[in-house]
C-alpha cells in the first residue's frame with residue numbers, strides 16, 4: 001500500500017507543536033504530529049500548572065504585536081474548546097526605576113499604548129497586601145496580564161487539532177529525518193512517514209534534530225516551588241494577581257494561590273546548564289529553592305519560606321535570549337521554532353499561526369524577522 005503523503009509533519013507536540021498543529025489542521029492541511037511522550041506530559045518545558053502572559057513586554061517591544069494577536073487567538077481557543085485557559089488577574093512589576101524591567105515595560109507601553117499603571121508607594125499595602133516592595137523600587141501594574149493554564153492549553157490545542165483532522169501519534173520518538181525528492185522522510189522507532197513540509201518544535205531536544213543552523217542552544221534546569229500561604233492575601237479568588245520582582249540577586253516571579261493553600265513561584269534567573277535533557281536530574285537537589293526561600297523571606301512575608309512541593313522544568317536558551325523562528329538555510333520547506341529561552345509559552349498561539357502561514361504560503365504578515373536565526377550569521 002502506498003504511504004500517505006502529509007502536507008506537514010510536526011516533530012514535538014508540546015507548547016509550540018500543539019499550537020502549530022491546531023492552526024495547520026484548521027486550514028485543512030493534512031498534518032501529522034509526532035511526540036516522544038504522552039499528550040501534555042511533565043517531562044519537557046510546558047508543565048507546572050501556569051504560565052504568565054503579559055503585553056508590556058520588557059524583553060523587547062518587537063514582541064508586543066505578536067502578543068496582541070496571541071491574546072485574540074487564546075480567546076478563540078477558549079471558544080472552540082469551551083475551556084477556561086486564561087485568567088486575567090493582572091500582574092505587577094517591582095524593580096529599580098532605571099532597571100531593565102521597569103524601563104522595558106514603560107518603553108513597550110509608550111510604543112504600543114499598552115495599559116500600564118504606575119503605582120504609588122502609598123497604595124502598595126491596599127492594592128498588593130502580602131507583598132513587601134524594596135524601598136528603592138518602582139511598581140507598575142498591567143491589568144490585562146495574567147496567566148495561562150499550561151497543560152490545559154497544550155491539551156486544548158491538541159484536541160482541537162485532532163477535531164480538525166490532524167493525525168497525532170504519541171510515544172513515537174523521531175530518530176531521524178532526511179530530505180527525499182523535495183519531500184521529507186521521517187523515521188520513528190516503529191514507522192516511516194513522508195511529508196512535503198517539516199516543522200521541528202522539539203523544545204529542549206531541538207539540537208538533536210536541527211543540524212546546520214549554527215546557533216548554540218543551551219538547556220537549563222529550572223525549579224518551580226509551591227509554598228504554603230499563611231493568609232488569604234494571595235488568593236486568586238480574593239483578587240490577587242501575578243508578580244515579578246527585579247532584585248539585586250535575581251529575577252523572581254509568581255502566581256496567585258489557585259487553591260488557597262499554596263502559591264507557585266520561581267526564579268527566572270539562575271539554574272544549572274546541562275548537556276542534554278537525558279541528563280536532567282528531576283529529583284530535588286540540595287540547594288534547590290534556596291534563592292526562592294530567601295526572596296520569600298524578603299518580599300512575601302505572609303508565605304512560608306519553606307516549599308512543600310517542587311517541580312523541575314527546562315529552559316532552552318539562545319545566546320541573546322530571543323527566540324529562533326526560521327526556515328532551515330539548507331533545507332527549504334523545513335521550518336523550526338527553538339530556543340524559547342524561558343519566556344515562550346505566552347506566544348504559542350500566535351507562533352502556531354505564524355508557522356501555519358509559513359508552511360501554507362511561505363510568508364506571514366506578522367513581524368518575525370527579529371527572531372530569524374540569520375541574526376547570528
Ligand SMILES: Cc1cc2nc3c(=O)[nH]c(=O)nc-3n(C[C@H](O)[C@H](O)[C@H](O)COP(=O)(O)OP(=O)(O)OC[C@H]3O[C@@H](n4cnc5c(N)ncnc54)[C@H](O)[C@@H]3O)c2cc1C
Nearest residue numbers: 012014015016036044045046052174203313340344345346
Ligand atoms: C519553569 C518554567 C517556567 C516558565 N514560565 C513561563 C512563563 O511564565 N511565561 C511564558 O510565556 N513562558 C514561560 N516558560 C517558557 C515556556 O514554558 C517555554 O518556552 C515553552 O513551553 C516551550 O515550548 P516548546 O514547545 O519549545 O517545548 P515543549 O513544550 O517541551 O515541547 C517540545 C516537545 O518536543 C518533544 N520531542 C522532542 N524531541 C522529540 C523527538 N525526537 N521525537 C518526538 N518528540 C520529540 C518533547 O517530548 C516535547 O513534548 C517557562 C518555562 C519553564 C521551564
